[in-house]
Amino acid sequence: MGAVRDYFGNIASALTTTAKGMSVTLHHFRNEPPITVQYPFERMNIPDRYRGLHILEQDKCIDCHLCAKACPVDCIEIEAIHHGRTLEWKKFTIDYKKCIFCEFCIPPCPVDCIHMTTEYELATDNVDDMTEDLLSWTGLRPEDQFAIEASEAKKAGKAAPTKAATAAPEGGGDDDDKAAKIAAIKARMAKKS
Numbered sequence: 516m517g518a519v520r521d522y523f524g525n526i527a528s529a530l531t532t533t534a535k536g537m538s539v540t541l542h543h544f545r546n547e548p549p550i551t552v553q554y555p556f557e558r559m560n561i562p563d564r565y566r567g568l569h570i571l572e573q574d575k576c577i578d579c580h581l582c583a584k585a586c587p588v589d590c591i592e593i594e595a596i597h598h599g600r601t602l603e604w605k606k607f608t609i610d611y612k613k614c615i616f617c618e619f620c621i622p623p624c625p626v627d628c629i630h631m632t633t634e635y636e637l638a639t640d641n642v643d644d645m646t647e648d649l650l651s652w653t654g655l656r657p658e659d660q661f662a663i664e665a666s667e668a669k670k671a672g673k674a675a676p677t678k679a680a681t682a683a684p685e686g687g688g689d690d691d692d693k694a695a696k697i698a699a700i701k702a703r704m705a706k707k708s
């Protein structure tokens with residue numbers, strides 16, 4: 516008789532605990548807002564301190580390589596020709612196949628021109644796309660080219676060149692996009708300070 520009572524007691528206990536569990540589930544289902552984010556159509560708010568893709572304020576960079584030297588995985592490559600203090604840019608790449616988003620490259624910069632953003636999208640079907648060039652332009656800007664030509668002409672005792680003779684720098688196709696990103700980063704940093 517005791518065994519029969521235990522049997523039905525266990526069934527009652529199982530039904531009661533299941534009902535209690537389901538009541539908690541239903542409570543959350545009815546009262547809590549949905550937490551699923553329909554990425555990529557929706558995005559979560561990323562904290563300001565998130566360590567995402569880098570951005571470079573190229574006009575401030577002095578090609579000192581301190582960021583590259585601080586990188587523990589050697590994923591920053593920088594190449595520029597120095598014309599006095601003017602830089603002719605070749606590349607400033609980060610290999611995101613290696614980058615561990617440690618932020619070690621940011622504090623050593625003496626002019627505070629490399630930053631980590633809240634951008635995080637790296638998905639690609641081509642592994643070569645994971646090396647990002649942070650330069651907004653390559654070569655020399657027209658004003659830099661003009662300054663160099665003027666200085667060389669002065670040294671050679673020749674007439675100074677006209678501004679119209681200088682060429683536009685290469686690779687500036689997405690300048691607007693990068694300028695907008697830099698402006699957004701600057702605004703965020705100004706808000707924090």
Ligand code: SF4
Nearest residue numbers: 586614615617618620
């Ligand atoms: S975040 Fe770290 S791993 Fe990535 S480039 Fe900077 S120092 Fe290197």
Ligand code: SF4
Nearest residue numbers: 576577579580582624
């Ligand atoms: S540490 Fe700063 S200034 Fe020096 S190369 Fe890197 S980004 Fe440029």
